[in-house]
Amino acid sequence: MSTRLLACAVSALAGMTLATTTAVAAPAPVTDTGGVPVVEAVSVAGPAPVPRLDLDRYQGTWLQLAAVPQYFSLVCARDTQANYSLDPQGNIAVHNSCITWANTLNEIDGTAVVNDKETQAQLHVSFPGVPTQGSLEGPTNYIVTGLAPDYSWAVVTDPSRISGFVLSRTPTLDADAWQQVRATITAAGQNLCTYLTSPTTGGESRILPLCTL
Template identity: 55%
Template sequence: MLLAGGIAQAAPAPSGSAGFVPLAPIPSLDVDRYQGTWNQIAAVPQPFNLECARDTQAKYTLTDPANVRVENTCTTWNGEQNNIVGNARVNDTVTNAQLHVSFPGVPTQENPEGPTNYIVAYIADDYSWAFVGDPFRTSGFVLSRSSEASPEKFREIRAVAESLGYNSCLILTSPTPGGAAGIQPLCTV
């Protein structure tokens, strides 16, 4: 669920500004279908994942109807494996698409109780990829079941991100096998 406080403001206007609309969840998330391993193929950079150079993944496992075990892994810049385990608590039982994610030892994310900081804002009909963010669009993650992503797929992702109110130039591709070979703004792919 790859989420923490953001370093870049990707929203059209900050909270409290006239015209600001928080990121909306999809109408209904099938949590059973959402479980499993996802590859991060693009993201708004976050302080907690700057050490991840490539192969970033999230594995979600339902622990009970209201909680999901979150295990994030990646390969660091010096080639080592990095992982962290946390919890995602469903805050919205109507859609199941708004959660609070917490990780022990991560500033601002240590408290397992808290406001929504993970919103599934888009999911493909076949659950092959999703766009996840927070209410203020300071974070954004493109998650895919496959690590592969063609230029056409990145153009589709860019269109979805922009339709959700994100600046696609603030979303960077994440190197994955068969996907992006390097890091570049989504607006240039």
Template identity: 60%
Template sequence: MNVRQTQRAIEKVAVAAALAVTVSGSVAQADPLAGTPPAPVASLDLERYLGTWNQLAAVPEPFSLACAHDTQARYTLDPAGNVTVDNICTTWSGAPNRILGTAKVTDPSTDAQLHVSFPGVPTQDQLDGPPNYIVTALDTDYSWSLVTDPARLSGFVLSRTAELTAAQWDQIRSAITSAAGMDPCVYLTSPTTGGIDTIEPLCTLRPAG
């Protein structure tokens, strides 16, 4: 991809992100539950949740614009019992992009609410703090996960595999609406090798299978 193609790709994502943010604001104003944080899943087996997750869709945020494809989160336990967060992706120029952080459980009754911090990132550099990572839906076999935050400003569809079936996507869209209290239209697909290779609102996605 040359410089002009890269610039156009970034501009396309930026426009889509701006539209998604606009829609998100409208939905939040109309949603009577907007001021109520989404509930976490009843119980999360943290050991089982560890490992590599592929980001297949997300609410666009400024820090994610550098990622062109293959965004992953890798979770491992550190000696203190917290979760080491290793986020990686491939940029529009083909270079790897990586950031390391730490997640601490803030809700021992479910283990499904955590505070994630990233050293050097403004407003996210404190190890302790309120939850900003809530697992709001999770498949019974831990094949996919839906994550958001108390204000519903972020959202991530995570999967163990690069591709999901049409039935799984239907389940996820339903969970975004019912469990997270959000609009699937504010989520954009994340291009992944071996999976979806386009960027489009999740509400319009029609995968085969």
């Protein structure tokens, strides 16, 4: 289940053209026609970023507590995390790591560039040396859609909602925080059941759909 956080957000979208918004089908008000309920599809914009992301406060280590599975997930068994820091160019240096099923360290370095100067919550992440992911500049593939006021947790996805990550400063979240995380995922137009928990030392050891917890 676990993946390389930002790397997954980029890799899952490799070779695809990302738009800043995506039309999806969502329930409209239900009407009754002859006893048969009808639900009309409406166009909904892509996931909205948080109003403002403080990049200084966003730095540091984040633990992945849940994520939408990607094929890169197969390598990671537990303790998937990302460390963010500002580089000399003013971008975000990314260091992602996890422990593999062979109990070895798997890691990768990349760079995140802010695409949305107003909120700073929409970024393009690249990984030099990785095919299709080496360009420093490009379309948004990392959107912070939810963030605790104290920066204790964050929810991240992409314009097409293919990826999804629940990040935390600690191995566990309390019930109230999880309720807010679930509400954020739902508000972003994603299905809770597509998120699986990420085994984390000191936290959840199982891989379970987030909708079952």
